[in-house]
Amino acid sequence: MTMLNGNKSVGAAIAERMPTPDSGHAPRWVKSLLARPSIGMLVILLLLIAVFSILKPDAFLGSYNFRSIALSASVIGVAAVGQTFVLGTGGIDLSVGSVLVFGTVVSARVMAGMGGVSAGWGAVGVGVVVCVVASAFWGLVNGLLVTYLRVPALIATLGSLGMALGAAQIVSNGLDIRSVPAIMTNDIGYENVAGIPLLVVIALVVALLAGFVLWQTTYGVHTKSIGSNPEGALRSGIPVRRHLISIYVLSGALAGVAGAMSLAEFSTTTIGGHTGDNLTTIAGAVLGGTSLFGGVATVFGTIVGILVPVTLQSGFVIVGVQPFWQTFAVGAVLVVAVFVDQLRRGSQNRR
Amino acid sequence: MTAPVQDSTATVVVEARQIRKAFGHVEALRGVDFKARAGEVTALIGDNGAGKSSLVKILSGVYTADGGELLINGTPARPSSPQDIRAYGIETVYQDLALSGDLTPYENVFLGREKRLGGILGLLRVVDRRTMRAETAEIFDSLNVRVKDHKGRVATLSGGQQQSVAIARAAMWASHMVIMDEPTAALGVAQTKSVLELIRRVAERGIGVVLISHNMPDVLAVADSIQVLRLGKRVASFRRGEAEVADLVRAMTSGDAPEEQS
Numbered sequence: 001m002t003m004l005n006g007n008k009s010v011g012a013a014i015a016e017r018m019p020t021p022d023s024g025h026a027p028r029w030v031k032s033l034l035a036r037p038s039i040g041m042l043v044i045l046l047l048l049i050a051v052f053s054i055l056k057p058d059a060f061l062g063s064y065n066f067r068s069i070a071l072s073a074s075v076i077g078v079a080a081v082g083q084t085f086v087l088g089t090g091g092i093d094l095s096v097g098s099v100l101v102f103g104t105v106v107s108a109r110v111m112a113g114m115g116g117v118s119a120g121w122g123a124v125g126v127g128v129v130v131c132v133v134a135s136a137f138w139g140l141v142n143g144l145l146v147t148y149l150r151v152p153a154l155i156a157t158l159g160s161l162g163m164a165l166g167a168a169q170i171v172s173n174g175l176d177i178r179s180v181p182a183i184m185t186n187d188i189g190y191e192n193v194a195g196i197p198l199l200v201v202i203a204l205v206v207a208l209l210a211g212f213v214l215w216q217t218t219y220g221v222h223t224k225s226i227g228s229n230p231e232g233a234l235r236s237g238i239p240v241r242r243h244l245i246s247i248y249v250l251s252g253a254l255a256g257v258a259g260a261m262s263l264a265e266f267s268t269t270t271i272g273g274h275t276g277d278n279l280t281t282i283a284g285a286v287l288g289g290t291s292l293f294g295g296v297a298t299v300f301g302t303i304v305g306i307l308v309p310v311t312l313q314s315g316f317v318i319v320g321v322q323p324f325w326q327t328f329a330v331g332a333v334l335v336v337a338v339f340v341d342q343l344r345r346g347s348q349n350r351r
Numbered sequence: 352m353t354a355p356v357q358d359s360t361a362t363v364v365v366e367a368r369q370i371r372k373a374f375g376h377v378e379a380l381r382g383v384d385f386k387a388r389a390g391e392v393t394a395l396i397g398d399n400g401a402g403k404s405s406l407v408k409i410l411s412g413v414y415t416a417d418g419g420e421l422l423i424n425g426t427p428a429r430p431s432s433p434q435d436i437r438a439y440g441i442e443t444v445y446q447d448l449a450l451s452g453d454l455t456p457y458e459n460v461f462l463g464r465e466k467r468l469g470g471i472l473g474l475l476r477v478v479d480r481r482t483m484r485a486e487t488a489e490i491f492d493s494l495n496v497r498v499k500d501h502k503g504r505v506a507t508l509s510g511g512q513q514q515s516v517a518i519a520r521a522a523m524w525a526s527h528m529v530i531m532d533e534p535t536a537a538l539g540v541a542q543t544k545s546v547l548e549l550i551r552r553v554a555e556r557g558i559g560v561v562l563i564s565h566n567m568p569d570v571l572a573v574a575d576s577i578q579v580l581r582l583g584k585r586v587a588s589f590r591r592g593e594a595e596v597a598d599l600v601r602a603m604t605s606g607d608a609p610e611e612q613s
């Protein structure tokens with residue numbers, strides 16, 4: 001009996017054609033782990049940390065390394081929070097990395113025009129707003145494509161992945177802009193609050209707010225209901241189109257926040273450095289328990305999940321494995337995570 | 352199942368007069384009459400393509416009629432959207448695509464009409480889960496709907512339980528009428544029985560229930576009034592006890608039963 005087959009997401013459409021792996025006879029502890037993926041992921045994360053610590057205790061366990069893991073996780077994590085909302089609606093945002101780059105390039109050019117390295121707080125404020133708004137613009141494009149033009153999210157965001165990156169290269173002539181105001185790097189990027197990097201604090205505040213919205217507000221409930229059953233949501237009087245547009249705008253805007261954080265961290269744009277962001281954010285969210293098929297989304301899970309690829313990256317560098325293996329590993333981990341997601345759904349849904 | 356006292360003087364909540372609807376060259380409804388009363392189960396039956404779903408979609412505001420009149424509580428209504436019709440206290444249970452499987456029963460019951468906390472948190476659209484859970488438990492209790500897990504995902508419930516949640520949701524919000532398009536089509540025998548009992552309990556709350564079904568014994572068991580459509584027109588209408596399966600089938604296929612006033 002498929003009473004609830006209204007999910008129109010790409011993932012679900014694909015899933016429908018595949019046999020659902022049967023975990024009906026799995027032991028109880030396996031089932032309860034499947035039901036709480038973020039806890040399972042926490043265990044895996046601790047295992048990863050343990051392995052790298054044993055292999056290279058002095059380098060991996062150093063506070064410098066933890067700080068750099070936390071900073072990387074903060075920037076990509078903010079983008080992954082946006083991805084979590086998009087996945088929750090049964091959509092997908094492949095454009096996050098390019099959108100982030102576009103935002104930073106436009107922002108850096110504006111700040112360069114306002115004094116560059118020696119510019120003041122006014123320029124930094126304008127730069128941050130520009131970064132967020134320019135990125136949100138691509139979110140709006142995605143949202144309009146997905147709703148009014150009915151382009152599947154996979155294709156719409158793949159298209160804007162190309163367009164936003166191309167536009168960023170046109171604006172910057174393909175060269176990174178390094179004239180980011182020094183105060184942005186010194187007073188935001190290197191700043192600590194009670195020993196914790198300010199960028200990490202910003203990321204935690206974003207995650208806390210977004211997590212609360214997803215968990216306890218009508219906006220969150222509607223997000224999951226659209227991912228669960230778009231037709232049903234529409235019939236319940238939820239303005240599905242408007243909601244979806246706002247979701248993609250949110251994802252774009254958060255990519256912009258991540259971009260501004262990255263400018264503060266590195267004091268330069270990083271045009272070539274974000275091709276894997278879509279993979280990383282999707283893997284992070286799905287590892288944390290957000291469903292690729294929509295309807296289930298958790299920001300807390302994403303925070304834990306995003307630490308896995310970031311820790312892998314750092315660990316591989318320290319252990320001396322070629323960093324390309326990190327991309328390989330994240331790809332493999334994503335496939336495993338989606339398989340586990342299917343197991344989970346197979347074990348819970350009555351048919 | 353016990354029949355309530357026959358009472359054809361109950362208030363008419365919805366009346367359709369000479370409703371017409373065409374899709375291109377297909378005339379789905381060719382001047383159909385229809386009446387549903389408060390506190391009664393009114394069955395709408397007919398062969399495939401007779402126009403049942405089209406009529407129900409007009410009653411639930413999904414389509415607008417090309418011609419004819421729709422009276423709700425005696426006053427002419429021109430609903431142009433499902434939202435309009437819900438403002439009249441009329442709710443629809445769709446056969447599928449009804450619930451959000453990943454949400455809890457109470458989130459489904461309140462979907463799109465969530466209760467918010469008071470004060471500033473309410474302005475921030477923070478939901479009041481405690482109240483929503485309590486009110487859901489109340490309506491479930493009063494309709495004798497039992498779900499094994501009030502905080503779990505609806506998708507984990509059986510088909511019959513899911514349909515019961517959908518019907519309870521409609522009953523919660525409907526002050527006048529609940530429309531159900533084949534609510535038992537996907538269910539097994541035992542589940543069908545309990546959903547039919549639930550349908551009667553909804554009617555006993557004084558709400559009008561419109562029920563589309565292809566199952567004649569079910570219709571005879573549960574309906575106070577049976578209205579038969581054929582080729583876009585009402586060809587017969589029976590009160591409880593006036594017809595047997597053979598009469599219904601004859602009306603559906605040849606349409607020679609005399610038109611009666613219900």
Ligand SMILES: Nc1ncnc2c1ncn2[C@@H]1O[C@H](COP(=O)(O)OP(=O)(O)OP(=O)(O)O)[C@@H](O)[C@H]1O
Nearest residue numbers: 374377378379397398399400401402403404405406
């Ligand atoms: N959206 C539409 N576009 C074109 N034709 C339609 C549409 N909806 C219904 N029809 C046609 O109108 C006629 C009546 O259809 P309707 O769905 O109302 O019948 P029904 O009594 O509900 O049938 P069934 O028992 O098969 O559900 C049919 O000939 C059908 O093909």
Ligand SMILES: [Mg+2]
Nearest residue numbers: 400403404405
């Ligand atoms: Mg039909």
